[in-house]
Amino acid sequence: MKGVRGILFEMLSALRSVINTQNKTIPKFVSVDVNNRPSVRPMKASSIIKDLEVLGDMAHTMTTKLSWLLPEARRYSSAMEAASKGTLESHLSAIGNTLADLKTMLDWELASSQHGSGASVLEKPVSMACSQPAYMYHTRTSDVTRGGLLQCTEAETTGGYWPGNDGSIGSWYGVNMGEAKMVVAPSNTLLHSTYPPYTSLREKHPQVCAHTSHHQHITEQCAKVTTPQPPQRPWIPLTESDRTKPSCIFTVMCYNVLCDKYATRQMYGYCPSWALEWEYRKKGIMDEIKHYLADIITLQEVETDQFFNFFLPELKNDGYDGIFSPKSRAKHMSENERKYVDGCAIFWRTSKFTLVKERLIEFNQLAMANHDGSEDMLNRVMTKDNIGLAALLETKEAAWENTEVLPDKSQVNQSVLVCTAHIHWDPEFCDVKLIQTIMLMSEIRQIIGQIVDESQHRSRLGRKIDPGSIQLLLCGDLNSLPDSGVVEFLTKGSVSMDHEDFKGFGYKTCLQKIAMTKNNNSLVNSSANIYTHNYRLSAAYDFAIMAYTNYTYDFKGIIDYIFHSSDTMSSLGVLGPIDPDWFRENKVMGCPHPHIPSDHFSLLVQLEMRPVSLTLNHPNGLLHR
Numbered sequence: 001m002k003g004v005r006g007i008l009f010e011m012l013s014a015l016r017s018v019i020n021t022q023n024k025t026i027p028k029f030v031s032v033d034v035n036n037r038p039s040v041r042p043m044k045a046s047s048i049i050k051d052l053e054v055l056g057d058m059a060h061t062m063t064t065k066l067s068w069l070l071p072e073a074r075r076y077s078s079a080m081e082a083a084s085k086g087t088l089e090s091h092l093s094a095i096g097n098t099l100a101d102l103k104t105m106l107d108w109e110l111a112s113s114q115h116g117s118g119a120s121v122l123e124k125p126v127s128m129a130c131s132q133p134a135y136m137y138h139t140r141t142s143d144v145t146r147g148g149l150l151q152c153t154e155a156e157t158t159g160g161y162w163p164g165n166d167g168s169i170g171s172w173y174g175v176n177m178g179e180a181k182m183v184v185a186p187s188n189t190l191l192h193s194t195y196p197p198y199t200s201l202r203e204k205h206p207q208v209c210a211h212t213s214h215h216q217h218i219t220e221q222c223a224k225v226t227t228p229q230p231p232q233r234p235w236i237p238l239t240e241s242d243r244t245k246p247s248c249i250f251t252v253m254c255y256n257v258l259c260d261k262y263a264t265r266q267m268y269g270y271c272p273s274w275a276l277e278w279e280y281r282k283k284g285i286m287d288e289i290k291h292y293l294a295d296i297i298t299l300q301e302v303e304t305d306q307f308f309n310f311f312l313p314e315l316k317n318d319g320y321d322g323i324f325s326p327k328s329r330a331k332h333m334s335e336n337e338r339k340y341v342d343g344c345a346i347f348w349r350t351s352k353f354t355l356v357k358e359r360l361i362e363f364n365q366l367a368m369a370n371h372d373g374s375e376d377m378l379n380r381v382m383t384k385d386n387i388g389l390a391a392l393l394e395t396k397e398a399a400w401e402n403t404e405v406l407p408d409k410s411q412v413n414q415s416v417l418v419c420t421a422h423i424h425w426d427p428e429f430c431d432v433k434l435i436q437t438i439m440l441m442s443e444i445r446q447i448i449g450q451i452v453d454e455s456q457h458r459s460r461l462g463r464k465i466d467p468g469s470i471q472l473l474l475c476g477d478l479n480s481l482p483d484s485g486v487v488e489f490l491t492k493g494s495v496s497m498d499h500e501d502f503k504g505f506g507y508k509t510c511l512q513k514i515a516m517t518k519n520n521n522s523l524v525n526s527s528a529n530i531y532t533h534n535y536r537l538s539a540a541y542d543f544a545i546m547a548y549t550n551y552t553y554d555f556k557g558i559i560d561y562i563f564h565s566s567d568t569m570s571s572l573g574v575l576g577p578i579d580p581d582w583f584r585e586n587k588v589m590g591c592p593h594p595h596i597p598s599d600h601f602s603l604l605v606q607l608e609m610r611p612v613s614l615t616l617n618h619p620n621g622l623l624h625r
Helices: 003-019 045-082 089-112 198-204 212-222 278-292 304-316 328-332 363-369 375-381 427-458 485-492 508-514 580-585
Strands: 028-032 038-042 120-127 134-139 161-163 169-171 235-237 248-256 296-303 320-326 342-349 353-362 387-395 415-422 471-477 494-496 530-532 537-539 560-565 569-575 603-609
Touching: 045 089, 248 278, 248 471, 248 560, 278 304, 296 304, 296 320, 296 415, 296 471, 304 320, 304 342, 320 328, 320 353, 320 387, 342 353, 342 387, 342 415, 353 363, 353 415, 353 427, 363 375, 363 427, 375 427, 387 427, 415 427, 427 485, 427 508, 471 603, 485 494, 485 537, 485 560, 537 569, 560 569, 560 603
Parallel strands: 248 296, 415 471
Antiparallel strands: 028 038, 120 134, 161 169, 235 569, 248 603, 296 342, 320 342, 353 387, 387 415, 471 560, 494 530, 537 560, 569 603
16 A cells, blocks of 8 residues: 555646646656556546545545644653653654655645745855866755755855756756856756846856756766765674685675666655766666675666666676676667666676576566466466576686685586576566566576586586586565565475465466476476475575665565575675664655665675585485475
8 A cells, every 4th residue: 555645745746747747738647656666647637636636635634633633642642651651752753754754745846846945056165076166055945855954054046947948947057156056956846036037147147057968967976965875784794604614605796776767756756856867876886886896796677778888897897797688578679779678687706706508587488388378377477578587607716715625626616506587566466476486486497407408418428417516596676575475485495376476366277387397397286285496595684684675755675685595505694774763864765865876775695605515415405306
């Protein structure tokens, strides 16, 4: 459920869209769900008016209840404290914080749609890093889009924006001429100016008029946000390494970087426009990656063009190589359109690992090939073009250099199958999420089977490698909470055929077909009424460590994961969360934020991997069913 705040945010977005319309046509209204993903539908003025009437009724009812309930609650809390029976202070504080956030949002949305009272003014020069003097942001009101309340230190002046012919909004900025100072506001906000018209301003001060792109450059290079940087995320040690045995210690990062096409004001209206721009965010994302320099990096929501022209060149300079695949839709697009399709990427440090084999997993193709006449599989699963990506890596000798006891030569080239996936986002399609995950694990089994078969052909003696010798690492944005069928399936190794996440749709026959391996060893246990997979997996993060990996206005929860083989790998430590006090004290309602470039937080774990021959039974947890 969106809750009152989500509904209010949605309605205000619609109202702002109508107010800012220049061409008399009603725009499409972009609504957002609990995961902040867009749902575009045409909106009529009558529909918006009806929504606003509902909003008015809600506001009236809430005001009436609050005016009675809050004073009574405070009196009751005081009586409880006097009688040493406890207090309601924590509840009252929580309600107060929520109402303060709501007031901030309403003040900004309603004020900025009518006048310039919420605009930020660039005043006092703070740096000479740019060709023009740099300016510090100031504001007259609590501006949630700048991340906090800022202060004016000099005499305030009004300013304005003008609409461009292409629908963009230009702005005045200057070099501290007294009457011409830069005014900054969200790019979709039209402010009414007390300055002379743009033409007269250009005649009087031509040097203060610039193209919007220059304004963007100045914003990116010189803007200063007064919200303090969040504190460093803590490193949380979990266990000690066993130094008496050979082991490979390496780090793994999983990070959804939020691709540019999803980072819109309609979806993240609480974040200033300039902080949503990819040219601004990509620096923060790369800084995050390079700060930790994990040995293996898995990324989701990487645009095709950005992989080849940004991520891969940048990381190659630091000793990485990588692979990438866009979502399945890219195959049906023109070359120009294809470069904006997002997908998954895997990078590895070339000094420690070498790539042996890569494999793309297309869930819609698997659905098409195995639908077995199921309309639900065709209509619900096949239409989603999410992907998985797998890379078979082998360790090099340098990967074992941090252990006191070196492995045998036969143990140096340890195989690790690294998989990443971006599962479908929509909470209404939890059946699709679970089916895609079952497909993923079935394909991993197929990949390992192919590797084993190929090893026999490469071997001089015609011997196959043991499938249990290939260790597994699974990372991704699974868009599923810890209590979901997806996580239950991965951690427990099985899920009921009648699990509530299947929503009663007819998938059993086609799932049995998907789960059948080449040697007819089915991953379906019909007598037990369960679907199974072949690996014992552990989550690198205890779910109590990170309360959320995705942090937006309408949704905060754990949906990103790192899983590893239980019997051969263990977590030595993980990167902890950002201090929640920073969010609360600075009233940060969601991410992205000028200091946080994605709506997801990166996961980082240090793993200890033991050589296969030192483990018992089935080294990677593979269960021969």
